[in-house]
Amino acid sequence: MLSIKNLQAxxxxxxILKGINLEVKAGEVHAIMGPNGSGKSTLASILAGRETYExxxxxxxxxxxxLLELSPEDRAREGVFLAFQYPVEIPGVSTINFLKTAVNAIxxxxxxxxxxxxxxxxxxxxxxxxxxxxxxxxxxxxxEGFSGGEKKRNEIFQMAMLEPKLAVLDExxxxxxxxALKIVANGVNKLRSKNNAVIVVTHYQxxxxxxVPDYVHxxxxxxxxxxxxxxxxxxxxxxGYDWIKNENTAV
Amino acid sequence: MNLKDLLLxxxxxxxxxxxxxxxxxxxxxxxxxxxxxxxxxxxxxxWKYTNLKSILETPFKLNDSNGKAEGIQPYTIDxxxxxxxxxxxxxxxxxxxxxxxxxxxxxxxxxxxxxxxKYFNKFHPFQDGLQASxxxxxxxxxxxxxxxxxxxxxxxxxxxxxxTTQGPILAQPRNLVVLEQNSSAKWIESFQSTGNDxxxxxxxxxxxxxQDSRLEQYKFQQENDKAYHVGTSQVVHLExxxxxxxxxxxxxxxxxxxxxxxxxxxxxxxxLYGLYLGSSNRHIDNHTLVDHAMPNCYSNELYKGILDxxxxxxxxxxxxxxxxxxxxxxxxxxxxxxxxxxATMNTKPQLEIFADDVKxxxxxxxxxxxxxxxxxxxxxxxxxxxxxxxxxxxxSDDVLNKxxxxxxxxxxxxxxxQRLRP
Ligand SMILES: Nc1ncnc2c1ncn2[C@@H]1O[C@H](COP(=O)(O)OP(=O)(O)O)[C@@H](O)[C@H]1O
Ligand SMILES: [Mg+2]
Numbered sequence: 001m002l003s004i005k006n007l008q009a010x011x012x013x014x015x016i017l018k019g020i021n022l023e024v025k026a027g028e029v030h031a032i033m034g035p036n037g038s039g040k041s042t043l044a045s046i047l048a049g050r051e052t053y054e055x056x057x058x059x060x061x062x063x064x065x066x067l068l069e070l071s072p073e074d075r076a077r078e079g080v081f082l083a084f085q086y087p088v089e090i091p092g093v094s095t096i097n098f099l100k101t102a103v104n105a106i107x108x109x110x111x112x113x114x115x116x117x118x119x120x121x122x123x124x125x126x127x128x129x130x131x132x133x134x135x136x137x138x139x140x141x142x143x144e145g146f147s148g149g150e151k152k153r154n155e156i157f158q159m160a161m162l163e164p165k166l167a168v169l170d171e172x173x174x175x176x177x178x179x180a181l182k183i184v185a186n187g188v189n190k191l192r193s194k195n196n197a198v199i200v201v202t203h204y205q206x207x208x209x210x211x212v213p214d215y216v217h218x219x220x221x222x223x224x225x226x227x228x229x230x231x232x233x234x235x236x237x238x239x240g241y242d243w244i245k246n247e248n249t250a251v
Numbered sequence: 252m253n254l255k256d257l258l259l260x261x262x263x264x265x266x267x268x269x270x271x272x273x274x275x276x277x278x279x280x281x282x283x284x285x286x287x288x289x290x291x292x293x294x295x296x297x298w299k300y301t302n303l304k305s306i307l308e309t310p311f312k313l314n315d316s317n318g319k320a321e322g323i324q325p326y327t328i329d330x331x332x333x334x335x336x337x338x339x340x341x342x343x344x345x346x347x348x349x350x351x352x353x354x355x356x357x358x359x360x361x362x363x364x365x366x367x368x369k370y371f372n373k374f375h376p377f378q379d380g381l382q383a384s385x386x387x388x389x390x391x392x393x394x395x396x397x398x399x400x401x402x403x404x405x406x407x408x409x410x411x412x413x414x415t416t417q418g419p420i421l422a423q424p425r426n427l428v429v430l431e432q433n434s435s436a437k438w439i440e441s442f443q444s445t446g447n448d449x450x451x452x453x454x455x456x457x458x459x460x461x462q463d464s465r466l467e468q469y470k471f472q473q474e475n476d477k478a479y480h481v482g483t484s485q486v487v488h489l490e491x492x493x494x495x496x497x498x499x500x501x502x503x504x505x506x507x508x509x510x511x512x513x514x515x516x517x518x519x520x521x522x523l524y525g526l527y528l529g530s531s532n533r534h535i536d537n538h539t540l541v542d543h544a545m546p547n548c549y550s551n552e553l554y555k556g557i558l559d560x561x562x563x564x565x566x567x568x569x570x571x572x573x574x575x576x577x578x579x580x581x582x583x584x585x586x587x588x589x590x591x592x593x594a595t596m597n598t599k600p601q602l603e604i605f606a607d608d609v610k611x612x613x614x615x616x617x618x619x620x621x622x623x624x625x626x627x628x629x630x631x632x633x634x635x636x637x638x639x640x641x642x643x644x645x646x647s648d649d650v651l652n653k654x655x656x657x658x659x660x661x662x663x664x665x666x667x668x669q670r671l672r673p
Binding site for chain 1 (some may be wrong): 518621623626627628629630631632633634635637638640641644645647648649
């Protein structure tokens with residue numbers, strides 16, 4: 001589904017990604033872990049099409065298409081979804097308001113009929129249950145005055161509404177208490193199917209107790225320095241990131 | 252012939268026909284001032300950014316009663332309706348049935364001299380040639396007087412149409428609205444035009460608010476791209492009166508909206524809202540004054556603008572807190588979004604505070620659409636143009652929401668959305 005080959009990227013003069021390789025197949029869940037500043041959010045943002053980053057080498061293929069050629073909106077319409085590490089606040093635009101536009105923009109792209117207001121509301125009601133989000137929140141200005149947990153839940157709610165093929169969750173677990181964490185994990189698990197894939201970017205192994213990954217990768221200093229199965233996350237938890245740092249400064 | 256000479260000459264023809272409700276001496280005096288001051292130029296501080304020179308040589312026709320009212324785009328709201336064409340009231344198109352139970356409504360030229368002596372031209376914080384000309388020519392306009400304790404059941408909607416199909420036209424309407432104690436009224440001015448020639452409207456509307464009265468007034472500018480408009484709305488407040496003004500401009504070549512509020516007694520409240528959309532070469536200037544003359548009054552002001560192409564915007568917001576006006580609360584905010592590198596905005600808050608126990612704040616911003624928000628919306632599948640539209644609508648909704656008549660709010664919001672669409 002997703003194939004990243006030797007991806008290199010920089011912002012201004014700073015090299016951030018120095019040759020990332022990653023293969024994600026339908027049905028898989030990949031976790032990307034690593035210390036702060038190693039380039040996890042950069043990778044996630046590049047997948048979604050953020051223009052601040054300049055891709056200087058390598059390729060990203062998604063479902064056979066050159067992802068780097070597509071605008072952010074077309075990537076979303078192809079089925080890529082990014083849950084933002086720092087959810088955006090937009091005064092005057094409610095979640096319902098932009099989601100209605102988004103759902104129909106995606107349907108239009110796929111040649112499907114636009115969704116009428118009644119079906120949209122029905123779908124919304126169902127999905128609010130998945131992440132246990134209060135409907136009144138969805139009528140307010142996006143994320144304005146929301147608690148950290150509400151913002152993250154709102155990201156997952158949007159994911160549930162848009163039903164992406166590939167979901168990239170950037171530290172969706174940070175700042176969540178254990179109950180909220182379970183709700184978020186549950187939302188993600190509901191999306192999992194043999195046709196979809198998830199990339200979970202996280203700092204802590206805690207989330208991976210609830211979203212069990214097929215593969216775990218450690219990103220450090222712009223490279224994937226270790227890959228393994230879910231046991232790698234436990235090892236990291238036990239030994240700490242210094243383990244990775246020491247191993248790699250030695251090289 | 253330039254505009255100044257044209258007006259001086261026209262006055263000679265007009266004077267013998269002028270309504271006697273207004274003392275001829277006042278007109279003469281005003282015309283003398285006009286001949287001294289002429290049309291405002293950018294050398295005057297209050298006109299520094301707004302240049303009228305491009306209409307100085309236009310061969311305008313004044314108060315042309317041959318104009319046609321066809322082509323007005325009516326609002327669908329239920330209202331008392333009045334129509335002016337080229338500065339002349341077309342009474343045959345009025346629909347004011349039943350208003351007499353609440354108010355007197357007639358031409359300003361038929362107002363009783365005693366009424367004019369009491370309410371007319373009482374507040375003039377700034378004087379210039381255009382105001383002098385308007386006063387000298389004051390003849391066409393509405394005089395509305397709402398009786399004590401009465402609430403007008405419908406808004407008064409006045410269309411000012413410039414019919415330029417037969418050439419350039421100039422209009423100088425003058426309105427007077429008096430709200431007696433405990434009365435309330437909603438007043439809407441809609442400026443529209445037909446034809447593709449130049450028009451120049453130099454209008455003044457005065458509002459006098461007695462104790463405990465409430466005024467809501469709206470001004471919508473939707474003339475053609477050759478329309479010049481200088482309009483002054485003045486609200487004089489007596490005790491505990493309330494005003495709510497919203498001025499919206501999305502058309503015209505050059506539009507200058509003056510809104511002057513005089514809080515002349517205690518416990519008054521004034522809300523001032525503005526929205527302006529600039530595109531192509533449009534120039535939109537909003538000058539506001541809130542004059543806190545007495546203690547314990549509250550004023551709140553929010554003006555927002557979106558400027559595209561080579562359009563220019565001006566905001567000048569004066570707040571005067573006079574030395575007696577203790578316990579004043581005065582707030583002002585002006586926010587602007589520039590969509591193009593060639594668009595410009597001049598914004599200037601001007602606070603002059605002579606009392607010490609006051610709460611005042613002001614803020615002005617000029618920026619672009621939020622890049623982060625745009626990326627977010629696109630990352631959710633919304634195309635760029637639609638994402639921009641969503642953000643622009645959200646930006647303007649803050650002001651559009653201040654239209655308290657629901658159907659009108661819906662109608663103007665839809666019109667504005669159409670304007671914002673790329
Ligand atoms: N827009 C930016 N401008 C400058 N530096 C950036 C920008 N985005 C990220 N960086 C830098 O790139 C590095 C990787 O950042 P990031 O991808 O956010 O790391 P992570 O998500 O793994 O914590 C950091 O050193 C960060 O400071
Ligand atoms: Mg990060």
